[in-house]
Amino acid sequence: MEQYEPDRLTSARTAASRRSARGGRAPLSRRSLLRASAGGALTVGGLGALSACGIPAAGQTQGGTSAEDHSAKEKTVNFSNWPVYIDVDESGKKHPTLDAFTRQTGITVKYNEDINDNNEFFGKIKPQLASGQDTGRDVMVLTDWLAARMIRLGWVEKLDPANLPHAFANLSEQFRGPDWDPGRAYSYPYQGVSNVIAYNKKALDGIEVKSISDMLDNPKLKGRVAFLSEMRDTMGMTLIDMGKDPAKFTDDDYDAAIARLQKAVDKGQIRRFTGNDYTSDLAKGDVAVCLAWGGDIVQLQSDSADVDYILPEAGFTTATDNLLIPRGARHKANAERLIDFYYQPEQAAQLVSYTAFISPVDGAREELAKIDKSAAENPLIFPTKDMVARSHSFRALSDKEEAAYEAKFAKLTGT
Structure with a gap:
């Protein structure tokens, strides 16, 4: 088996x-x-x-x-x-x-x-x-x-x-x-690795993005937004944007975050959920803004002056x-x-x-x-004290939660 x-x-x-x-x-x-x-x-x-x-x-x-x-x-x-x-x-x-x-x-x-x-x-x-x-x-x-x-x-x-x-x-x-x-x-x-909001300055063309809400709600970004195919990364960042702590959230909090993302999928705001392949889309400008991993952005910035990132004021997730x-x-x-x-x-x-x-x-x-x-x-690479204060870890899940949450996320992403 x-x-x-x-x-x-x-x-x-x-x-x-x-x-x-x-x-x-x-x-x-x-x-x-x-x-x-x-x-x-x-x-x-x-x-x-x-x-x-x-x-x-x-x-x-x-x-x-x-x-x-x-x-x-x-x-x-x-x-x-x-x-x-x-x-x-x-x-x-x-x-x-x-x-x-x-x-x-x-x-x-x-x-x-x-x-x-x-x-x-x-x-x-x-x-x-x-x-x-x-x-x-x-x-x-x-x-x-x-x-x-x-x-x-x-x-x-x-x-x-x-x-x-x-x-x-x-x-x-x-x-x-x-x-x-x-x-x-x-x-x-x-x-360790931090999750950030990364963007292509040329593709944004002056559109301001400072939060997950901006990614999900600005109609000018329709079809040019990508989220990660990693459940803890995408859901953790979304929960934080909704005022929830990913270290303490409930089933209802999780379901509300899923519903919020589903709405963005249904209206075509989210282009797709990606693994590491978001890097080429971001560098080319096919994706204007996305969730990204910090180490990737260090690399991309060494190759392209158009790539930059922000850490939402509400906070962000870090894993190890x-x-x-x-x-x-x-x-x-x-x-x-x-x-x-x-x-x-x-x-x-x-x-x-x-x-x-x-x-x-x-x-x-x-x-x-x-x-x-x-x-x-x-x-x-070396987060500031302010960054450390704003970073969150996704809490450990029970076996039952793991199975249920992954199933809901898989339905959202179509995997």
């Missing part, structure tokens, strides 16, 4: 690598263009379908106990990540931070870019985790909603604070207390990709040392100089200023 949760936030974590520390441009987009196929979509039964397949429902902790840690004898760590989501040298073949980690610790990193989609990856590792087997991976990068689910299932190792001195000291305040992992007992952020150790990992301590390594400010600066997403590491900005002053001053 291969049913699993639809991956709407995943297409979200790509992107747009801006440049390496030496000024080299990244060749590809980080954000996956894959959409959940019909065969991978979760039925309205939600996670109950997983229990029927012998996989425990969220909140249960079935599965094997932690395996023996072989870190002391085996100086290696297996790291699974997304494509184009780490720094590279000018040859495009080496990762300077991973090489520095090996020099610093003597631990060799087996680096795999084998996560193309949260759901696809979950489907790949769930049989081993459900039966208590080693996945062959020691650390992996998952988007916050799937990280929360893995923790609920009991499929993530609890971290040893003794191995994470830099992470504990340097984690930025805004990332310290997600409701799905209080105190960061099981995860640490790898990168997170480093986690799967249950039964063979090299847990080595993995913890790798997580901690990326919380050394100089290493975090090297990483973010390439990815252009939000760094969760205090001190990284000062280090980045030494190699790329403009990047260090970019609020999409």
Whole structure:
């Protein structure tokens, strides 16, 4: 049985690598263009379908106990990540931070870019985790909603604070207390991403857009507006515009936001719901204004003077990709040392100089200023205090809510 949760936030974590520390441009987009196929979509039964397949429902902790840690004898760590989501040298073949980690610790990193989609990856590792087997991976990068689910299932190792001195000291305040992992007992952020309103100045031709309401209600923008195909991004931004907190909304709030967007779809205001492909439409001006991911806009602005963005006064949503150790990992301590390594400010600066997403590491900005002053001053990479105050996270969902909300959103978007 291969049913699993639809991956709407995943297409979200790509992107747009801006440049390496030496000024080299990244060749590809980080954000996956894959959409959940019909065969991978979760039925309205939600996670109950997983229990029927012998996989425990969220909140249960079935599965094997932690395996023996072989870190002391085996100086290696297996790291699974997304494509184009780490720094590279000018040859495009080496990762300077991973090489520095090996020099610093003597631990060799087996680096795999084998996560193309949260759901696809979950489907790949769930049989081993459900039966208590080693996945062959020691650390992996998952988007916050799937990280929360893995923790609920009991499929993530609890971290040893003794191995994470830099992470504990340097984690930025805004990332310290997600409701799905209080105190960061099981995860640490790898990168963050903000949702913004992006626009093409030439295509807008003087039309003022400052909010989601402007996007939905101005008849001059009919057919030239795009929203994201990621449920949490589009719904979170819409809820904020309606005066609701995406960390605390109710079923009625969600339904009201769906109805508001449906009205805009019915009258042709919204051109379409997109994944990462909005970038080409925006750059060409086929779309005048859209919801967008901050890292993409950093990249687009380096290529086009017409592209710009605003952060609504009402607020905006922020999500994270997170480093986690799967249950039964063979090299847990080595993995913890790798997580901690990326919380050394100089290493975090090297990483973010390439990815252009939000760094969760205090001190990284000062280090980045030494190699790329403009990047260090970019609020999409290092948000200001005002931005942090206006940012919101989409709350963790129950299994029942997840299935119901995704079904309603799929109906809205026609997927």
